[in-house]
Amino acid sequence: MTNQFEPTIIGFTCNWCSYRAADLAGTARIKYPPNVRLIRLMCSGRLDPTFVFKALASGADGVMITGCHPGECHYIEQNYKALRRIQLMRRTLQGFGLEPGRIRLVWASAAEGNRFASEVAAFVEEVRALGPLHWGKNGNVPSIAAPAAIQKEEVPA
Amino acid sequence: MTAKPKFAMYWAASCGGCDIAVLNTHEKILDVDANFDVVFWPVAMDAKYKDVEAMEDGSILLTLFNGGIRNDENEHMAKLLRKKSKILVAFGSCASEGCIPGLANFSDSREIVQTAYNTITTDNPNGIYPMTSYNMPEGEIHIPTILPVLKTLDQVVDVDYYMPGCPPESNQIAAVIDLVIQVVQGKAELPPKGSVIGAGDSTVCDECKRARNVKKIKSFERIWGIVPDPALCLLEQGIPCNGPATRSGCNARCPIAGAQCIGCYGPAAGVSDYGARLISSFASVLDANEPEEIDRILDGLVDPAGQFYRFNLAGSLLRAGVPAWKKEKA
Numbered sequence: 001m002t003n004q005f006e007p008t009i010i011g012f013t014c015n016w017c018s019y020r021a022a023d024l025a026g027t028a029r030i031k032y033p034p035n036v037r038l039i040r041l042m043c044s045g046r047l048d049p050t051f052v053f054k055a056l057a058s059g060a061d062g063v064m065i066t067g068c069h070p071g072e073c074h075y076i077e078q079n080y081k082a083l084r085r086i087q088l089m090r091r092t093l094q095g096f097g098l099e100p101g102r103i104r105l106v107w108a109s110a111a112e113g114n115r116f117a118s119e120v121a122a123f124v125e126e127v128r129a130l131g132p133l134h135w136g137k138n139g140n141v142p143s144i145a146a147p148a149a150i151q152k153e154e155v156p157a
Numbered sequence: 158m159t160a161k162p163k164f165a166m167y168w169a170a171s172c173g174g175c176d177i178a179v180l181n182t183h184e185k186i187l188d189v190d191a192n193f194d195v196v197f198w199p200v201a202m203d204a205k206y207k208d209v210e211a212m213e214d215g216s217i218l219l220t221l222f223n224g225g226i227r228n229d230e231n232e233h234m235a236k237l238l239r240k241k242s243k244i245l246v247a248f249g250s251c252a253s254e255g256c257i258p259g260l261a262n263f264s265d266s267r268e269i270v271q272t273a274y275n276t277i278t279t280d281n282p283n284g285i286y287p288m289t290s291y292n293m294p295e296g297e298i299h300i301p302t303i304l305p306v307l308k309t310l311d312q313v314v315d316v317d318y319y320m321p322g323c324p325p326e327s328n329q330i331a332a333v334i335d336l337v338i339q340v341v342q343g344k345a346e347l348p349p350k351g352s353v354i355g356a357g358d359s360t361v362c363d364e365c366k367r368a369r370n371v372k373k374i375k376s377f378e379r380i381w382g383i384v385p386d387p388a389l390c391l392l393e394q395g396i397p398c399n400g401p402a403t404r405s406g407c408n409a410r411c412p413i414a415g416a417q418c419i420g421c422y423g424p425a426a427g428v429s430d431y432g433a434r435l436i437s438s439f440a441s442v443l444d445a446n447e448p449e450e451i452d453r454i455l456d457g458l459v460d461p462a463g464q465f466y467r468f469n470l471a472g473s474l475l476r477a478g479v480p481a482w483k484k485e486k487a
């Protein structure tokens with residue numbers, strides 16, 4: 001075992017393409033780093049920026065958002081909405097001092113298990129190079145992370 | 158005759174506008190005097206901290222606490238007033254969610270002190286910095302110590318009610334005063350603990366009289382750069398108006414007057430992160446599907462973090478804007 005930093009990454013997948021891609025990667029036994037924790041949404045357009053903020057405030061070092069390729073959304077055009085949100089979210093988080101490289105957007109169709117796995121692997125290495133974020137771990141500034149009350153609270157639709 | 162219930166109001170890290178807003182209820186302030194014994198209110202009367210310390214625990218019926226918790230003096234007073242009060246209200250945006258002083262959470266406390274005492278616009282030739290304690294011939298003296306981050310009142314003590322607004326609208330304050338008086342007289346019940354009082358649950362858009370259509374914007378505009386249509390939704394005209402996520406209760410004063418909502422009433426009911434909700438609503442109205450085009454439109458939105466967290470940073474999910482590497486150095 002080495003002592004290298006293992007980033008915690010939260011991945012959001014859409015039910016129709018990118019989750020199927022992850023599934024395919026699994027059934028095809030494609031290896032990729034275990035650092036990513038996947039959360040399935042019905043669509044990348046369901047991604048409320050609150051989810052990303054909550055992940056970062058709860059200790060994630062990076063967030064990966066995946067969806068169907070442009071033009072292939074199961075809900076017609078919601079992945080474009082996700083794209084716009086992510087671009088604005090990235091700019092906002094830069095104001096908080098977050099490196100833009102900690103938020104990654106990946107389009108992957110249900111047939112692209114290989115692509116999904118290689119994107120995860122690349123992202124893990126990028127975040128590893130950026131180092132730990134510590135937003136969830138307080139650093140030496142007390143009560144910076146979300147208090148217990150917020151972590152228990154459910155994120156409303 | 159039974160003694161009147163006791164009333165206190167205190168300011169921590171605030172501008173004093175909340176106190177002015179209370180006085181701005183005009184003759185309603187006489188009702189406060191008629192129904193309450195005002196025991197502590199630094200802006201209006203002379204009282205010492207030791208007077209409060211000498212009071213019996215829970216002896217003050219209602220304390221309106223405005224201002225955020227910036228230093229250990231604020232924190233001491235928050236804890237003291239919590240102990241002495243039956244009902245503690247986080248009064249105004251600062252106490253509820255950090256407000257403008259909370260924007261300091263984008264920087265660490267060292268940067269704040271540097272900016273205040275050692276920039277080119279500061280006349281401080283000898284580089285004198287405040288010391289939290291200092292030995293005088295007469296003995297050691299102390300000034301309050303700045304905390305690493307500005308905290309909201311409920312991050313320090315238990316809060317019974319929240320009253321948003323920067324400052325809360327006078328008619329809303331008057332309504333709350335009326336309610337408490339009725340409760341004292343046994344004619345009304347208090348709302349459940351933790352409620353937001355003196356405001357609605359919906360959004361500013363809900364109260365706004367401007368006409369709304371399907372929003373599709375090609376660029377963001379600054380309020381001074383265009384002459385907005387007086388009857389049409391401001392966001393629809395590209396002016397970044399925070400109405401969609403902001404709590405109602407102000408009668409949409411700003412947008413109706415032609416200025417965009419800046420969000421002083423805080424997040425609407427059910428919104429757990431104000432900025433995140435605004436990111437959703439702003440991104441939804443952009444009329445672009447190509448990354449480059451989206452970026453071009455977003456270039457018009459200068460300082461999105463400031464736009465979305467002007468009042469809410471200290472109360473937000475990511476409340477501290479200090480990146481990890483800086484935090485470790487500090």
